[in-house]
Amino acid sequence: MKKKTTIYDIAAKLGLTAATVSRALNNNTKISLNTRKLVLETALEMNYEQNKLALALKSGKSFNVGVIVPRIDSNFFSSVIRGIEEELYPMGYHVIICQTHNQENIENEKINSLVNVQVDGILMSISNANLEENKGFNKLLKNKKTPLVFFDRKKDIKGISSVTIDDFKGGYDATKHLLDQGCKRIAHLSNDRNFEIFRNRYLGYKQALSDNGIEFDERLVIETQSSVLDGRRAARLLLDMETPPDAIFSSSDFAALGAIQEIKESGFKIPEDICVVGFSNEPFTRFMELTTISTVDQFPLEMGRTAAQVFLEEVSNTEDTKITKNVVLTPQLIIRKSSLKHKEA
Amino acid sequence: MKKKTTIYDIAAKLGLTAATVSRALNNNTKISLNTRKLVLETALEMNYEQNKLALALKSGKSFNVGVIVPRIDSNFFSSVIRGIEEELYPMGYHVIICQTHNQENIENEKINSLVNVQVDGILMSISNANLEENKGFNKLLKNKKTPLVFFDRKKDIKGISSVTIDDFKGGYDATKHLLDQGCKRIAHLSNDRNFEIFRNRYLGYKQALSDNGIEFDERLVIETQSSVLDGRRAARLLLDMETPPDAIFSSSDFAALGAIQEIKESGFKIPEDICVVGFSNEPFTRFMELTTISTVDQFPLEMGRTAAQVFLEEVSNTEDTKITKNVVLTPQLIIRKSSLKHKEA
DNA sequence: CATACAATTGTAATCGATTGCATATTAATA
DNA sequence: TATTAATATGCAATCGATTACAATTGTATG
Missing domain, CATH: 3.40.50.2300 (Response regulator)
Structure with missing residues (x-):
């Protein structure tokens, strides 16, 4: 059982450096066209696949988002999640599911747990009306670089985006x-x-x-x-x-x-x-x-999609000022x- | 906005090495009881939280499992997923959701994508009856260290575990x-x-x-x-x-x-x-x-739970010989x- | 022909945690 | 006291990729 090939393997095979290989794979124009082509071919040959974990560690982006809901086996929530997944996957994100069963302590725990695995954001429908008294949650609030988006069951908190229906x-x-x-x-x-x-x-x-x-x-x-x-x-x-x-x-x-x-x-x-x-x-x-x-x-599907879009806007926002959006969908x-x-x- | 504290921060504060801090946090007996206590207290004080990404890179375990289903917004699949999440979370795993909408190409893509982010296993209900013709899938098959468990819609493939009903x-x-x-x-x-x-x-x-x-x-x-x-x-x-x-x-x-x-x-x-x-x-x-x-x-809930258990058995199996389980639940x-x-x- | 500049590639640090192998300190034994 | 053993900690490599900053080579210009 051979290990996965890394850029070092490619570098060794070609008599290059990992740095050069990395740049070549990223199509960096500083690398000559010949080398780029060569590296790309060799990578293909050797079945190279980028190790996303290494990338995540280096970049600080895991490309995972956490979704917290009371339960997943209800039509409403599973439809929202469907919308979220469909919107985020094409942008390179994976969706991690957490259920709280409406229990405060579980909700707290799962928020912490998600923050710990360095999710790039959390979309949640709250289970705990007293969320603000929650230590783990407050930590998340302060950490402005990880977007938090409420959907459906939200709490009115300044600076936090939400997608709800009216x-x-x-x-x-x-x-x-x-x-x-x-x-x-x-x-x-x-x-x-x-x-x-x-x-x-x-x-x-x-x-x-x-x-x-x-x-x-x-x-x-x-x-x-x-x-x-x-x-x-x-x-x-x-x-x-x-x-x-x-x-x-x-x-x-x-x-x-x-x-x-x-x-x-x-x-x-x-x-x-x-x-x-x-x-x-x-x-x-x-x-x-x-x-x-x-x-x-x-419109749960649309709610999920919209929540995902709000998240995407927030992560891609490089300004210092945070954008907060509170989208209200119209029920029918x-x-x-x-x-x-x-x-x- | 301060960064998260690392073991290096703790080490610096205490005049120790990161290695010592790491060992202390893991309760390694080689570290004196005093130091251990000191480190633990300081860690708490500084709000230290282990960076799971770093851990994942080092250990090769992401503690993520991928779940692939045709769609999540059906009672059956969302119930299965509920079972999976409830069984795996307590063991430290997070569940990543992928939908295929019954499209072969999407299924292939998502399998690859999950393998790429180094999931520790994949639980799936297949969308593509011709899964074996799939390149990404075959790569997964050969890579015996990442357990694959079919549930409900399976394919009879030697060496692959499954949980189905009769x-x-x-x-x-x-x-x-x-x-x-x-x-x-x-x-x-x-x-x-x-x-x-x-x-x-x-x-x-x-x-x-x-x-x-x-x-x-x-x-x-x-x-x-x-x-x-x-x-x-x-x-x-x-x-x-x-x-x-x-x-x-x-x-x-x-x-x-x-x-x-x-x-x-x-x-x-x-x-x-x-x-x-x-x-x-x-x-x-x-x-x-x-x-x-x-x-x-x-019994979708039980099916999910069982699939999760089979996965857990497989990952915890250190033997060279792979265990394959084909569990068949009885319908009612x-x-x-x-x-x-x-x-x- | 010398100098400047562009085009490539390499060196080495970094992300944060773990761990085998020293090393240093202390305690115990002959 | 000398030697051994145990205890506690440090050093440095490692996981795999990225990237600022050299360094090298080649090319163009005065």
């Missing part, structure tokens, strides 16, 4: 649509509002109500996890109220599905009795047989059967 | 179940049988028929892509036959869904007129409102409404 608008549009359908008592399945995304969906919901003269009723807002079971539980609570709601805007498709199941099993009709809108445009929302689920598309309300009583104008 | 059994069990339901004319939505997985599902299907005295009818086997649309098209063809089938075993859940849609829209009842079984246990199969879809679970038939006419015994 969750406020998502919440607003969904709620407005329900109002347009004639719904008056619209419940909201929320989630931990320490996260901007859930807070903004909630705020959008409230604003739409207020803009349309509907009084906000705190009892109609239920905090849930993003799961079918939690959706069922929340729906149960709502249905057991004295005056049940006539619509539900859920910040999660899974919870929306759970709610729909519970509602139907309780003998109510969707959308006639209760309209439902979810959030994320998970594949299954479109696959339902009877009641396809209205939802809000977050997708109206399906679960909320369509009448065709809208 | 697709034959999956196909057999699904078909047998349909026979047990009284179906006599069972169609099969297949896919490119140059891939072992599809070939084996097909063979399992055939075997179950033959074992139960049903004659194999080639016209009932339709090659499809794994998509809803293709499932519809295939179902259309089948329904238009003189004698339509009374069951469909699809090697893809998406195609199964498409078939179900087409069948229902044509006025047939599922499962009464036609039973359907899919493959993969995609989330939506369970979420259907009326006709939850029978399918075959492939999940019977739901789309194929359940009668409760089975």
Whole structure:
């Protein structure tokens, strides 16, 4: 099992120096055309391949970027990652995946770990709403040469770029649509509002109500996890109220599905009795047989692509002043059967 | 913006040598306990962090593994990757993701690219049934020190480990179940049988028929892509036959869904007129409102974990003789409404 | 013909950590 | 006290590539 050939091997074979070989391989014009050609041929002959690790050590660039997400096995995150990979690979970068499972300590650990292997940047969707209290994270912040880009779940931190969707608008549009359908008592399945995304969906919901003269009723807002079971539980609570709601805007498709199941099993009709809108445009929302689920598309692929582009801009920026970009994508309300009583104008 | 501290910085501060510092940090007993303690404290003080790139160059181990899949945004593959990441991270490895989108040239390129950045191993689900004709791949094969582990879509190559499920059994069990339901004319939505997985599902299907005295009818086997649309098209063809089938075993859940849609829209009842079984246990199969879809679970999480374990065994193997493991997981038939006419015994 | 300048290639340091082989210091033994 | 052994540290090479700064050779010009 022979070792990989290095520039020294090539140099030795040609009676040259490693320096010359290196320059020749990089097509440096200081090296005569003849030598360049010769070196290139020999390199090919000897199956030479540049050792990227050596290069990385010398240059301080690993051409790796870290991506941190709560979990990878969800349609949303895997689509974002798909976008990131597709955008970064052509530029010579490799994508390292890390999952946090929403645990702060794991998130901290993985940030550190990525910094340690000298990634050229980190793209992340935060799991920890109190990220700033995190030592490893703060170290990263100070180290301005390693770009950090938030996507989706971000924290508003000065000097840090982010790519998100306009969750406020998502919440607003969904709620407005329900109002347009004639719904008056619209419940909201929320989630931990320490996260901007859930807070903004909630705020959008409230604003739409207020803009349309509907009084906000705190009892109609239920905090849930993003799961079918939690959706069922929340729906149960709502249905057991004295005056049940006539619509539900859920910040999660899974919870929306759970709610729909519970509602139907309780003998109510969707959308006639209760309209439902979810959030994320998970594949299954479109696959339902009877009641396809209205939802809000977050364009995860584009989000990933954009986050990657922002990263690329930041790494290629040589100025002293850091550019910070906060891109906000526009979500799209997708109206399906679960909320369509009448065709809208 | 100060640079990261190195062992040289620590050495300078303490009037020692980098060698001593290195040894102290590695808890080498040749270094006196006092010095060790001193160095460790100073390292902490100065926020020292080992430069993994330097280490990688020196040791030849990058502690990165590459994972190559057709695409990451499918439930199956992202679940496998989840398993891989969860298993490898605790052992100090990072996972680099590459997608091929089923294109041979991209697959080749990415294999080369990963080898170039000195990954310590590659776990992959092949996109190219003719992988052996691939130059980059063959280079990898010869280089016995970098473990290669196939998962799911493998190629039978001597000396290469793999983790798959028993697709034959999956196909057999699904078909047998349909026979047990009284179906006599069972169609099969297949896919490119140059891939072992599809070939084996097909063979399992055939075997179950033959074992139960049903004659194999080639016209009932339709090659499809794994998509809803293709499932519809295939179902259309089948329904238009003189004698339509009374069951469909699809090697893809998406195609199964498409078939179900087409069948229902044509006025047939599922499962009464036609039973359907899919493959993969995609989330939506369970979420259907009326006709939850029978399918075959492939345990992707476990598959990823196992593939990672096989990799770990191979890298930690110091013997000259290579260990090759071919793990075959057992799939599980999940019977739901789309194929359940009668409760089975 | 001498000098200047351009065109090539070489020398050696560098990135940061590890490690075999000295070397120096101290302690133990004869 | 002389010798040996153990303990602790330093020296210098190494991993493979890049690059500032020589050094060499050749060519052109006055």
